[in-house]
Amino acid sequence: xxxxxxxxxxxxxxxxxxxxxxxxxxxxxxxxxxxxxxxxxxxxxxxxxxxxxxxxxxxxxxxxxxxxxxxxxxxxxxxxxxxxxxxxxxxxxxxxxxxxxxxxxxxxxxxxxxxxxxxxxxxxxxxxxxxxxxxxxxxxxxxxxxxxxxxxxxxxxxxxxxxxxxxxxxxxxxxxxxxxxxxxxxxxxxxxxxxx
Numbered sequence: 001x002x003x004x005x006x007x008x009x010x011x012x013x014x015x016x017x018x019x020x021x022x023x024x025x026x027x028x029x030x031x032x033x034x035x036x037x038x039x040x041x042x043x044x045x046x047x048x049x050x051x052x053x054x055x056x057x058x059x060x061x062x063x064x065x066x067x068x069x070x071x072x073x074x075x076x077x078x079x080x081x082x083x084x085x086x087x088x089x090x091x092x093x094x095x096x097x098x099x100x101x102x103x104x105x106x107x108x109x110x111x112x113x114x115x116x117x118x119x120x121x122x123x124x125x126x127x128x129x130x131x132x133x134x135x136x137x138x139x140x141x142x143x144x145x146x147x148x149x150x151x152x153x154x155x156x157x158x159x160x161x162x163x164x165x166x167x168x169x170x171x172x173x174x175x176x177x178x179x180x181x182x183x184x185x186x187x188x189x190x191x192x193x194x195x196x
Contacts, residue, residue, distance in 0.1 A: 034176040061158035064165035077178040078109045103182035111143035119147045
């Protein structure tokens with residue numbers, strides 16, 4: 001990113017001047033998050049993991065189905081990134097993606113992404129020895145039917161080798177829009193994007 005601009009040895013001894021320097025460096029970096037996300041999304045290309053389509057194609061198909069169904073930008077971005085954690089969070093990819101999205105999306109969309117793995121397993125879990133009915137633990141939650149709909153309409157059918165879908169570039173402006181300013185985060189008011 002940049003060279004060191006401060007020299008404290010313990011953060012407890014950092015000064016206001018140190019933090020002015022740090023915030024000045026971190027601000028533009030934080031507003032390039034969407035670029036790093038898109039770069040990581042591209043790393044899913046060519047990774048089939050045994051599925052009929054690679055992970056990037058699955059993500060693009062899921063987002064395309066949501067977009068074509070008239071879902072809003074935030075929802076489409078959640079659909080695009082719902083499996084972005086597949087390669088780094090092999091045992092908890094839904095939580096990985098949800099954590100990435102959490103500061104920027106509604107609680108309903110956050111929970112949809114966080115629990116989509118449990119809901120998606122409804123279709124295949126019995127084939128690999130998972131106990132049936134795992135999604136029923138969420139029956140009284142606001143995201144229950146919302147997440148069922150996500151899986152049924154967008155996630156489950158997005159393994160189609162013959163499906164048409166939008167290219168990654170189509171979604172880049174949407175990702176940038178969603179990741180421009182967090183809705184909820186400890187330091188959301190510290191880092192402000194300068195108006196052009």
